[in-house]
């Protein structure tokens with residue numbers, strides 16, 4: 118008499134175990150879907166809802182024009198070459214009676230192309246005259262990428278949104294301060 122019960126071949130056993138894993142994975146995925154379905158959304162429905170960025174967020178670079186000496190250091194240090202500066206020299210009277218006439222640099226153009234800027238902050242760091250500052254302002258998107266080139270007037274307007282610097286930590290020294 119022959120045995121009517123057939124045992125699974127090795128191939129069938131592998132297929133069954135793969136199917137079991139797939140079902141287990143699918144049920145696990147559905148479990149995650151069900152769990153997250155009833156949690157409140159973490160995304161913000163911008164622009165209907167707005168979050169306040171952290172105070173020192175790198176939103177946009179603001180220019181304090183009166184501090185800029187047209188030294189070009191920021192433009193030369195920018196890895197993206199997205200700062201465009203033009204200026205000219207002007208003669209000014211001597212500060213003291215009998216002194217020599219002074220030559221000063223006057224800023225004509227200071228543009229930053231935010232379509233190229235990578236927000237590295239090097240320009241802000243290298244400016245020796247404290248003319249560039251980070252502002253947390255972030256709402257300056259434009260319908261066209263070509264309009265992301267902002268001039269010194271716009272950069273100057275953002276200066277009003279720069280947060281007041283926190284006082285230095287105890288023991289910290291002001292750069293250039295005399296001891």
Ligand code: SF4
Pocket residue numbers: 194195196197198199200229233234235236237238239240241
């Ligand atoms: S943040 Fe960096 S990339 Fe942007 S303008 Fe300054 S130096 Fe250039």
Ligand code: SF4
Pocket residue numbers: 184185186187188189190191192202243244245246247248249
């Ligand atoms: S480094 Fe500062 S002072 Fe010099 S050009 Fe740039 S913003 Fe002006």
